[in-house]
Amino acid sequence: MKEYSVFDIVGPNMIGPSSSHTAGACRLGYVAYKLARGSIKQVTFFLHGSFAKTYKGHGTDKALLGGILGLLPDDERLKGAFHLAKEKGLEFSFVDADFGPEQHPNTVRIAISRTDGQAMTILGSSTGGGNIRITEIDGVSLVFTGEYPSLIIPHDDKPGMVGRVTSILGQHAVNIAFMRVYRQHKGKAAYMIIETDNCIADAVLHEIKRISGIANAILVSIN
Amino acid sequence: MNFTRGEELLALCKEQELCIHEVMLRREVELTSLSEAAIQAKLSESLNIMKKAVELGLTSDIKSVSGLIGGDAKKVNEQSDRAKSVCGQLMSKAISRSMAVLEVNAAMGKIVAAPTAGSSGVLPGVLLTVAEEFALGDDTLINGLLTAGAVGLLITRNATVAGAEGGCQAETGSAAAMAAAAVVEMLGGSPVAALHAAAICLQNVLGLVCDPIAGLVEVPCEHRNALGAANALISAEMVRAGVVSIIPFDEVVEAMYRVGRSLPCELRETALGGLAATPTGQRLARALLSCRLSMQEDI
Numbered sequence: 001m002k003e004y005s006v007f008d009i010v011g012p013n014m015i016g017p018s019s020s021h022t023a024g025a026c027r028l029g030y031v032a033y034k035l036a037r038g039s040i041k042q043v044t045f046f047l048h049g050s051f052a053k054t055y056k057g058h059g060t061d062k063a064l065l066g067g068i069l070g071l072l073p074d075d076e077r078l079k080g081a082f083h084l085a086k087e088k089g090l091e092f093s094f095v096d097a098d099f100g101p102e103q104h105p106n107t108v109r110i111a112i113s114r115t116d117g118q119a120m121t122i123l124g125s126s127t128g129g130g131n132i133r134i135t136e137i138d139g140v141s142l143v144f145t146g147e148y149p150s151l152i153i154p155h156d157d158k159p160g161m162v163g164r165v166t167s168i169l170g171q172h173a174v175n176i177a178f179m180r181v182y183r184q185h186k187g188k189a190a191y192m193i194i195e196t197d198n199c200i201a202d203a204v205l206h207e208i209k210r211i212s213g214i215a216n217a218i219l220v221s222i223n
Numbered sequence: 224m225n226f227t228r229g230e231e232l233l234a235l236c237k238e239q240e241l242c243i244h245e246v247m248l249r250r251e252v253e254l255t256s257l258s259e260a261a262i263q264a265k266l267s268e269s270l271n272i273m274k275k276a277v278e279l280g281l282t283s284d285i286k287s288v289s290g291l292i293g294g295d296a297k298k299v300n301e302q303s304d305r306a307k308s309v310c311g312q313l314m315s316k317a318i319s320r321s322m323a324v325l326e327v328n329a330a331m332g333k334i335v336a337a338p339t340a341g342s343s344g345v346l347p348g349v350l351l352t353v354a355e356e357f358a359l360g361d362d363t364l365i366n367g368l369l370t371a372g373a374v375g376l377l378i379t380r381n382a383t384v385a386g387a388e389g390g391c392q393a394e395t396g397s398a399a400a401m402a403a404a405a406v407v408e409m410l411g412g413s414p415v416a417a418l419h420a421a422a423i424c425l426q427n428v429l430g431l432v433c434d435p436i437a438g439l440v441e442v443p444c445e446h447r448n449a450l451g452a453a454n455a456l457i458s459a460e461m462v463r464a465g466v467v468s469i470i471p472f473d474e475v476v477e478a479m480y481r482v483g484r485s486l487p488c489e490l491r492e493t494a495l496g497g498l499a500a501t502p503t504g505q506r507l508a509r510a511l512l513s514c515r516l517s518m519q520e521d522i
Contacts, residue, residue, distance in 0.1 A: 003254055006251050006266070006368070006369060009375035010335060011269060013269060013272050014334065014336055014340065015331055015332065016328030016331055016332060016340050017331065056288070056289075058439065062331065078331060
């Protein structure tokens, strides 16, 4: 069982009103911002379940948008996220959606278009207390929570990829807490999700990115 | 140094001749490898957020995101200043400050969830008021946050502080228990006395349901934060006079959890029962969800 810190109980420090509908929503937007890596031209949020029903009253829309702008859940600029987005020329829209009864009630699909023409989509849920779960990137089903520093590595589905990445982490004394590999079809695009105990230096990321067959290495660290 | 039950915490305090806040600080040092000073500095930041939220809620004209609440904390505060208070200055101030923080939360302001956003008013309302009345400094307030953290930790480990799981008793009841224990220790009471106060708080609101209008953290949450502040103060008052909880803290926590689990789901944050299901509650919910009530303009 996770050991709670005093700051989990008297905390977190956050923008209200709701840890699940505001703080968690902001985290989901923030992870999408990190994954998009580059300037975002347009974003559409498809809101499911309770997110669709109550998003205005909870400021879920502002929190999601603030996250996409790189703001964290305790940033007082969240309330003015619409204005901030307009200033930065980011186009945004919110659409009610229904992902079916099996889907978590606080779920959003975030569809991003970058200024360089690239598109990406992320599916994630706010699971309570400000915690989140990302369950899909660009159509590939996967799971990570952002609770630990997480390395998201899109790569070619071929032998030896995992070994090359983990030996680099080992050389730099980065301990892996959890690790999983996902793919849609054999031999097509795949993802490694590596959750670590330590933060990872930029130099280590660069080294991983130089491996042939690794498309990218994105570090998502929220806390 | 760790503990999962109140009894263990009290045994640690007795063995090592420490207050609850001292045990909690040492536990945090072991858990995080941070120094005591670094942890106290972080708590000082939390304290400042609480102070700012109180100030903002009492002095500015707040409207919640939905427009349902705002400005009530200021009204109560002005009454306490005019000395027309029914329950006396200290109680009146604690109430208005707890309401202030909840209003700031509902208006997308910055708060410390303690233990949750929906119950974030209780701890600052009570602690800042008691500190002012008894001329206690920030060091004592930081100790109070640690004591409160220890009580909240015990409830989180052995029951729940989530309204969706345990109803409002688990949220504002736990916040009150945390605040009451903190007040007792801040005023020099023993660890045993602190847990008596926490136990009494939980007993006082056993069964309190979570029934927010339209599912928003606004109505009746603001009034229940005021209730939580009052609950903490009356429990601390009784315990300081020597009153004890007949049922031990750990057993009260278990009872609270069982009561929470036996509440029907309509009364656990789903906005399907209680006040949310009244004709007025339903009408407001429909109006808010179809956005006929004007949402707060973006600033």
